[in-house]
Amino acid sequence: MKNELIKKILLPLLVFVLIIQVWSGISTIVDDFPTPSDTYVAAFGGVTSDGDEFVGVLSDPFYVENQDVKGIFWQILESLKRVFSGFILAILVGVPLGLLIGMSKNAQYAFDPFIQIFKPVSPLAWLPLLLFIFQDINMTAISTIFITSIWPIIINTALGVKSVSEDYMNVAKVLRFSPLEKIIQIILPVSVPYIFTGMRLSLGIAWLVIVAAEMLTGGIGIGFWIWDEYNNLNYHNIIIGIIVVGLIGYLLDLMMGKIANYFDYTKKGRA
Incomplete structure (x- = not known):
């Protein structure tokens, strides 16, 4: 040890x-x-x-010169707001849709081709279209995160539903559970570890996407800050930004990993 x-x-x-x-x-x-x-x-x-x-970037992260010129703390905070907004939307849509696909063969046949088509599309491909639709930086970034981070949640939720033992489903039939009772008492307890694994992957993608999105949309945010430092030839700050982005991504993954492990009954059983 x-x-x-x-x-x-x-x-x-x-x-x-x-x-x-x-x-x-x-x-x-x-x-x-x-x-x-x-x-x-x-x-x-x-x-x-x-x-x-x-005067170091990290030694004075809270300064505010004006609405557009702020310290790195405010840049990170703005990016995190967008990330969690898109991430929460992805959860609200992705979990129910994943449950439906996992429970229904017809739903799987209907949605699976589109999931496979849109899943590999780069976030940079969505940005121009979404910017044209919303004409707003925040909504464009949030909707881009939503579209690109929803797929792991849907896929892992559906996988969790399919992992439910057939014996459990037979018990639900014998007890004449309603669809809602079947979901709450049988499917969700088994699927929760899979759902949180999907959420962990989704959050990682969301943080990855926000940097690229902000570089193109502009405004306040760590991605735009890095791009702005490049335009100002401040290469030191680009490296600092890369390290900060990596550290925050690591902390987000660590946080979601701890939450996923907490809800993973298989690991608790082995412990």
Whole structure:
């Protein structure tokens, strides 16, 4: 157990050192590419190797200059609002639709071709059409997240319904359960782990999509902030933005993973 803990700490540190070395190598080859040390200064403040003084992006994340110029905290908060708005809509539509597809062969035959067609479509393909329809940045981003993140919820919910034992369904027939009683007392308890797995995948896709969506739609948000920093040639901040996006994505996945594990009765049984 102790050796495993050491490995969990030591091995990521070795990979981190390797990444820093590769990063430093790239900065010596590519002109004006930010070094790790200069990026650290840009993040937390100080003086760069060129003698320039920086107020770090992360040392003052809450500043507000005007409606359009805000610190990185507000950019992240705006992105998270859009992500969870689209994600919640995907849950409200995806779970009932997944239950219907899982319970009904006719529903499966009706919806499956369209799920398979639209599931692989890139969010960037939806953006121009949705922007034309809504003429609004927020609604475009939210609807793009909804459309692209709903598929894992539908598919995993339907898979959860199909995993219900035939014996349970026979008991429901003997007891003459109504369709609603069958869903609440038989199907949902078995399907919940699958549903939360779908939600975990969906949230990851939603966070992935928002960066690309905001880069094209503009406004306030971490995606637009990264693109704006590129236009201003602030390459340090692009790297900071990438790291921040990755860390938040990791935390969101960790959160949904914990929730999914909590509702997974199979893991509780093994424990």
